[in-house]
Amino acid sequence: MAVRVTQGAFDPQREIAAFTAGRDDAGALVSFVGYCRAVTGGATVQELRIDHYPGFTEKEIARLAEQVSRRFECPDFLVVHRVGTIHPGEAIVLVAALSTHRANTFDMVRVLMDYLKTDAPLWKKETGPQGTRWIEPRPEDHARRMEAEKG
Amino acid sequence: MVRLIFLGKFGDVAPADLAEVSLPGDVRTLHDLQHWLARQQPLLGEAMAAAPTRLILNQCVAHDLSSPVADGDEVAFLPPMSGG
Numbered sequence: 001m002a003v004r005v006t007q008g009a010f011d012p013q014r015e016i017a018a019f020t021a022g023r024d025d026a027g028a029l030v031s032f033v034g035y036c037r038a039v040t041g042g043a044t045v046q047e048l049r050i051d052h053y054p055g056f057t058e059k060e061i062a063r064l065a066e067q068v069s070r071r072f073e074c075p076d077f078l079v080v081h082r083v084g085t086i087h088p089g090e091a092i093v094l095v096a097a098l099s100t101h102r103a104n105t106f107d108m109v110r111v112l113m114d115y116l117k118t119d120a121p122l123w124k125k126e127t128g129p130q131g132t133r134w135i136e137p138r139p140e141d142h143a144r145r146m147e148a149e150k151g
Numbered sequence: 152m153v154r155l156i157f158l159g160k161f162g163d164v165a166p167a168d169l170a171e172v173s174l175p176g177d178v179r180t181l182h183d184l185q186h187w188l189a190r191q192q193p194l195l196g197e198a199m200a201a202a203p204t205r206l207i208l209n210q211c212v213a214h215d216l217s218s219p220v221a222d223g224d225e226v227a228f229l230p231p232m233s234g235g
Binding site for chain 2: 034051052053055056059061081092093113116117118119120121122123124125134135136137
């Protein structure tokens, strides 16, 4: 397992290649990459800033990931999350998991992303021509998180 | 001195001189601290009242606001999170 919070841009394909290198024991790889969009809700996004709480953010993401990993018996996972200033087209988050079969690998990635949306100590601020605004989880994010908790 | 960290939108309304504060004698707990801050900085108080706020004491989630705060502690104030 690995969790990394990074100020610099990362290449999801390169991360996945390193994560899976030499793993001929795994039958399934599932990955999700979240990107910064140029337009959201009809508004242009020039940049996104993600604040974090150094030390605590890494610890909390690792705790959430281990919790989901135990639930789906999927111990091999990778989480990379950008912080700082991000531009449209750049990757924000990568969650990848390796396992023997597909079902628990899909579940691991889907549920962990639902947890990260509402529970990871990260704060997004969008800047566009209209000004800046802090992003907060939407009701559907909380609903997905509740569903994820139930299974 | 107590180190205070304001994340996300709380950072927009918390003045820089709140990063390290000397607490008055009657501020003994996290609850006292939150109310003292709201009195000192009404905009910060309004922001914290308007959103569910989590307090982190020395990098651990504070489940009990009656936990004591003393010199050398670090307290972080977290608004709702938006990762992923």
